[in-house]
Amino acid sequence: MGLIWEAFAEAWRLLTTGDAAIYEIALRTAVITGFSTSVAAGIGLPLGLFIAIGQFPGQRAFLSLANAGLGMPPVVAGLLVSIALWRSGPLGSLGLIYTPWAIVVAQALIATPIIVAVTAAAVMALPPTLHLQVRAMGAGTVRYLWLIAREARLPILVAVMAGFGAVVSEVGASMMVGGNLSGETRVLTTATVLEVSRGNFGTALALGFILLAMVIAVGVMVTGVQARVRRL
Amino acid sequence: MNAPGFDTGAPPLALRGLRVTRGRREVLAVDALEVAAGETVALLGPNGAGKSTLLLASALLLPAAGEVRLFGERAGRGNAVRLRRLTSTVFQDAGLLDMSATRNVAQALAIHGVPRAERSERAARWIARLDIGDRAGARPHQLSGGEGQRVSLARALAVEPRLLFLDEPFSGLDFVMRSRLVGEMRALLAETGVTALLATHDHAEAALLAGRVVVLIEGRVAQAGPTGEVLRHPATPDVARFLGYxxxxxxxxxxxxxxxxxxxxxxxxxxxxxxxxxxxxxxxxxxxxxxxxxxxxxxxxxxxxxxxxxxxxxxxxxxxxxxxxxxxxxxxxxxxxxxxx
Incomplete structure (x- = not known):
């Protein structure tokens, strides 16, 4: 029991005294994860819409691929990105391995299938007559996509947040492609693993609390948007 | 709506050799059909006869082989959106967007290029005309079936279409509401003079709204003519049975x-x-x-x-x-x- 209390006390001290190293890691995590989620959303939302609405050969195969990607193990994503970015790999000349950009690529690879699959499912769940109605109103392609995406905005928002949740809490890929370099690629999850291995449970708890706070904050934001949309 | 460049003498809708297949089955085969300016034509037939298929193909919302001409212009991939903006379609499901009743109407006006300043006034006018002024701010889930369909009609008519497609618009409503709305629709068609194509399985609805009916049986035109004539003198046993004989x-x-x-x-x-x-x-x-x-x-x-x-x-x-x-x-x-x- 003593160990637990000591760990909590140390975590509390680190958080309340504004430990610079911890908050730097938290900030880096937010930036990297936010960026990778944005990249995944930028690719995943149009792709999800296209798969749901478009009529093309292999549509079902694409959807199956995205659905399978929902369960993409972060370690596998990390492995694939590592091979690609390794110095002797196909993209090795870019020099991205063990940089924050490598983590962005790996995390985007994890989040994109989640966003594609949930977006496609949300759009396909809309009543078929709604698609017909929007086209019957004379909407061109851009406005059609915009109005349909607007109708599915809540599940789409959930898709993006699910993507964020998946990458902010993954550790395998970030460790593998980022290398957990202090001051460069160390994020909340990799730092937590490191501190636990060193027996610094107080620091690890402090990092864990920040990670939990981030996830809870995202949940609160989604709930807030849901409530606002219902009121509008 | 002004539509410069269109042949004003051409019929609003002309179909030639229209064919729709699902898998290997031909579900619709209509050799020719025209709807003249100002008339309302009812596509009458039992469930599965191809009424909605014909209507959706005419509204350029369903791919079909053959020729669809709207106001003399042959429809194709390149002009479908522009031609659709000369029309409005009302479905059985009101198909409202998740926004207020007024904004639903205003959204249609925006698509049709109506200036922002004019949209609100025009949307409010049509919402009031359809007798749902007190529900103007309500969103789809706050509206009853009848109210939702009134918003859908307001949205369709506010853009001043030159051709109105009505795909069983009253089928989902209870008997009293349906009777009332059919009566109001009859007045609206007379008031606006808009050309209309109505798909329905209800003889009474066809009799009240349409001057001419086309009876479809298993995807083929079984009989066509003035409404009273067809209803009183079915030409084939299939048509007679469908009409209740x-x-x-x-x-x-x-x-x-x-x-x-x-x-x-x-x-x-x-x-x-x-x-x-x-x-x-x-x-x-x-x-x-x-x-x-x-x-x-x-x-x-x-x-x-x-x-x-x-x-x-x-x-x-x-x-x-x-x-x-x-x-x-x-x-x-x-x-x-x-x-x-």
Whole structure:
């Protein structure tokens, strides 16, 4: 029991005294994860819409691929990105391995299938007559996509947040492609693993609390948007 | 709506050799159909006859082989969106976007390029015209079925379409609401003078709204003509059955007191249940008692072959006689109302 209390006390001290190293890691995590989620959303939302609405050969195969990607193990994503970015790999000349950009690529690879699959499912769940109605109103392609995406905005928002949740809490890929370099690629999850291995449970708890706070904050934001949309 | 560049003399809708297939099955084959300016044409037929398919293909919302011309211009991939903006479509499902009633109408106006300053006033005017001014701020889930369909109609009419497609717009409503809205639609069609194509399975709806009907049976035009003419004189046994007539084969007609050539189409109103001993009557057995919309029908089995005959009866008569399946009755057919096919 003593160990637990000591760990909590140390975590509390680190958080309340504004430990610079911890908050730097938290900030880096937010930036990297936010960026990778944005990249995944930028690719995943149009792709999800296209798969749901478009009529093309292999549509079902694409959807199956995205659905399978929902369960993409972060370690596998990390492995694939590592091979690609390794110095002797196909993209090795870019020099991205063990940089924050490598983590962005790996995390985007994890989040994109989640966003594609949930977006496609949300759009396909809309009543078929709604698609017909929007086209019957004379909407061109851009406005059609915009109005349909607007109708599915809540599940789409959930898709993006699910993507964020998946990458902010993954550790395998970030460790593998980022290398957990202090001051460069160390994020909340990799730092937590490191501190636990060193027996610094107080620091690890402090990092864990920040990670939990981030996830809870995202949940609160989604709930807030849901409530606002219902009121509008 | 102004549409410079269109042939104002051309019919709003002209179809040639229209074919729609699903898998290997041809579900629609219409050789030719035209809708003239200002007229309302009803596509009448049972479920699965191809009414909605024909309407959606005409509205450029469903791919089809053949030729669809709107206002003289042949529709293709390149001009479909522009041509659709000359039309409006109202579906059975109101299909409202998740925004207020007024914004739904304003959104359609925005798509049609109506200046922002004009949208609100025009949307409010049409919302009020459809008698839902007090629901202007309500979102779809806050509206009843009838209110939602009124918003849908307001949205369709606010853009001042030159051609209005109505795909069973009243089918999802209860009897009272449907009757009221059909009456209002009749007034709106007269008021706006818009050309309309209506898909419906309801004869009364077709009779109230359309000057001409096209009866579709299994994806083919079975009969077309002025509404009253088609409803009173079905041309084929299939059309007659769909319109509620009983079809008596030529070989059975004489046994039921009918004299003529070919099969006889007997409207339910021509068949009456009469007291025993009435001249010109025949024996029949009640097969079923049906009722809808304030009327009742007895389905009788009559003649040697047990030919099915529908007889219209009043609700009072039904309550008094308490006919049940299996009951023996005497019936008579008014020969002056029989149509010979």
């Amino acid at each position: 009983s079809v008596v084969p030529a070989a059975e007609a004489a046994a039921l007191g009918l004299e003529g050539r070919g099969d006889a189409a007997v409207p339910p109103a021509a068949v009456t249940v009469v007291p025993p001993g009435t001249d010109g009557a025949f024996d029949a057995v009640v097969g079923a008692v049906e009722g809808a919309g304030g009327a009742a029908r007895l389905v009788l089995a009559a003649g040697v072959a047990g030919t099915a005959l529908s007889a219209e009866v009043t609700l009072d008569a039904l309550a008094e006689a308490r006919w049940t399946p299996g009951a023996a009755v005497r019936a008579r057919i008014d020969p002056s109302r029989v149509v010979w096919l």
